[in-house]
Amino acid sequence: MKYYLIAGERSGDLHGGNLIRAILRNDPDAQFRGFGGEQMQTAGMELVVHYDQLAFMGVVKVLLNFRKISGYFRQCADDLLRWKPDVVILIDYGGFNMRIARKIKPLGTRVFYYISPKVWAWNTGRAHKLKATVDRMFCILPFEKDFFSKFDWDVDYVGNPVLDAVKAFKSNVAFRDSNRLPGDRPVVALLPGSRRGEVERIAPLMADTAGRFPTIHFAVAAVNTLPRSLYRPLENLPNVQLVFEQTYDLLQNSTAAVVTSGTATLETALHRVPQVCVYITAPIEYAIGKRLLKVPYISLVNLILNKPAIAELLQHEATLDRLSEELKPLLEDGPRRKQMLSDYAELYQALDTGSASDNAGRLMVHYLKA
Structure with a gap:
């Protein structure tokens, strides 16, 4: 199957790379393409745009770079239409990825979200929009499952990738x-x-x-x-x-x-x-x-x-x-x-x-x- 992944930050690239390797263990013939960084590329994804072109933090920075972000949004949407993936996997990066979900969901492409946008922190009403545009949500914080259940949405809590990284870390004795x-x-x-x-x-x-x-x-x-x-x-x-x-x-x-x-x-x-x-x-x-x-x-x-x-x-x-x-x-x-x-x-x-x-x-x- 063909998987299109979108990560817009350094942490998303790390978790995306680990996710790609996990998918390959369950689907050895999988193909990957998308937005991300070196971690995802090394894991086997064909990189379209590096996340460092997208990493704008805060309302002011986003507004100042709105035209640039919009250009990458159009590029992403066009690339998706050409490549025709079986599923789009969105990784965190809520502002950009929620727009992508709204754009492609009406076209019939399945949409998965790994690492939910923090709608519980800023705008709980956006949970309705997420539910309408995302087929499956994979959460990494235990309280998120209860939060989304208030919107009659059954999501998957899969554990936290930060704990995975800490467990896997081998300390340098020197x-x-x-x-x-x-x-x-x-x-x-x-x-x-x-x-x-x-x-x-x-x-x-x-x-x-x-x-x-x-x-x-x-x-x-x-x-x-x-x-x-x-x-x-x-x-x-x-x-x-x-x-x-x-x-x-x-x-x-x-x-x-x-x-x-x-x-x-x-x-x-x-x-x-x-x-x-x-x-x-x-x-x-x-x-x-x-x-x-x-x-x-x-x-x-x-x-x-x-x-x-x-x-x-x-x-x-x-x-x-x-x-x-x-x-x-x-x-x-x-x-x-x-x-x-x-x-x-x-x-x-x-x-x-x-x-x-x-x-x-x-x-x-x-x-x-x-």
């Missing part, structure tokens, strides 16, 4: 020595995100925090896809170092972490590293988001557990004093640290339902052949 991390004092991991705007806004606060704790060593989970100059506020401090493209190794060697909201909060929790979640966005986007947000938390950890397991410092709350106040008890073997680790164990159990990509791949092939 990491601490090769990166010259000190063995005589705690290390705090700083995860400022992988997008330019995130790093620009959070780096100064992280630098001030490192200055507040001069006896603690801080290590920044840096990425090669951003200019090194973005990390300059952190790089020049005596107790801070940059560690490029080794986030999981860094987490496994850290006592605590300061994390920008997103998938990284879940990754940090699954590595059992106590953390503080910090999120700073552009003022206009914060104002819009505050009006639209329908959930009590922004971190995946708290959303899944449905309680404030980790501290969330948003926008004006993200100050040096507040961050220092939340970080200090995580560096001590006291009740706050122990409670967070206990909550992490509960989180792990909630997500541990087997491989998400294996479950999704098997179900997709089953539904197509049924």
